[in-house]
Amino acid sequence: MNALSDLMNRIVSLCKRRGFVFPGSEIYGGFGGFYDYGPLGVELKNNIKLQWWKRMVYEREDVVGLDAAIIMNPKVWEASGHVEAFTDPLAECFACHHRFRSDHLQSDSCPDCGGKLSEARKFNILVETSVGVLEDQKKKAYLRGEITQGVHVNFRNVLDSTPLKIPFGIAQIGKAFRNEITPGNFIFRQREFEQMELQFYVKPEAEEGKKWFEYFKGLRMQWYRDLGIRKENLRFRDHRMDERAHYAQAATDIEYNSPFGWSEFEGIHHRGAWDLGRHGQYSGQDLSYFDNESKERYVPWVIETSGGVDRAFLFFLLDAYSEDGKRVVLRLNPKLAPYKAAVFPLVANKPDIYNTAHEIYHQLKRKLNTVAWDDRGNIGKRYYSQDEIGTPWCVTVDYQTLDDGTVTVRDRDTAVQERVKANELEGYLVQKLS
Ligand code: GAP
Secondary structure, eight states: OOOHHHHHHHHHHHHHTTTSSSTTGGGOOOTTEEEOOOOOHHHHHHHHHHHIIIIIITOOOOOEEOOOOOOOHHHHHHHTTTHHOOEEEEEEETTTOOEEEEOOOOOOOTTTOOOBOOOOOOEOOOOOEEOOSSSOOOOEEOOOOOHHHHHTTHHHHHHHSSOOOEEEEEEEEEEEEOOOOOOOOTBBBBBBEEEEEEEEEOSSSSSHHHHHHHHHHHHHHHHHHHTTGGGGEEEEOOOGOOOOGOSSSSEEEEEEEEEEHHHHHHHHEEEETTHHHHHHHHOOOOOEEEEETTTTTEEEEEEEEEEEEEHHHHHHHHHHEEEETTTEEEEOOTTSSSSSSEEEOTTTTHHHHHHHHHHHHHHHHHHHOOEEEESSOOOHHHHHHHTTTTEEEEOOOOEHHHHHHEEEEEETTTOOOOEEEGGHEEEEHHHHHH
């Protein structure tokens, strides 16, 4: 086993052991391509989504949010081109009958048994479902293959219900589903996953499209950098013409240097007039925009930023993971850390110490939401246990607390300890977090 696949194994094992990610339906033997997020995983995931929403919606004047239904009128997927073009090329091994994405294969023999592979065939990866109770009246529908279309079909609704003028954007976070042929690399390629997207509508002019495309490339890369991903592990990769999605005029991926190679976890796409043009045509509704300043009517172009919550989750974990002798430290940005702090009584059998620690724990929890409590084992073990899940600060109440009202605050990354007045602790941590 090489060092990189070993790192991946350690992350998978940490995720299971400490409650970040569990295999989906595990007691029934699992279900390929589906995962469940545990008590710590849900916090990390929520923090990623909150930080995304802050940067993409709250800090801007030109973006609003939306939460569209997962199941939509099936015509949406005809208009969007997914029924026709949302396909992966698939080759089957003549010997073991395993199937593979032919665009991911290096040779024409099968990776599992060396057998010969068939010609590639195209498979549609939209997940089908049916709506309605009566057998003969059930209607075929799809679980959305991207969250994007729920935004575009509401373009007019948002325009009519807000004072927004072009250029403006609509942000959304939510689940998407794909019948991936080869789910794998843990949560990297799943059949149910979450996306965080901005659809930004601009005037249909070449310079305008280029300007916003470049702007959002920079903004999205900076977001990952600000949340701590190391520069050398991030890069842009422009799509060649032949690999662009059916809707894209230009596309760039943000890739992470993962144990399984440079891998995409966000795409910036110049979608041109594809979406509103097609929905206008298929629905028969007017989805053009009247520009009051230039007195022109046009179908806006779309610049999209489309990131995967699960892939960001995996790469934040991989990038933060470090081992320092026996100590595993998850150097997550405190804004992403599942617990913001942990509180310990130095000893559990001294009521004064125990009760003071408990009071501090409750007070901090009211302010910071997620605070861990641990009164088991020795203090060293408690520190190790919090380091491994990325808790940035551990607070210990000890004998000195009873004398002078101070507590020990230990920093995860430096292991340096400071004495802080208990009644100033909340402000101290809030300030560090901001
Ligand atoms: N609306 C554009 C769109 O969906 P995409 O490149 O197909 O573009 C965007 O997907 C992002 O969604 C990817 O960069 C990735 O982070 C995430 N994603 C796509 N398929 C995924 C899968 N099977 N499992 C986990 N994440 C996935």
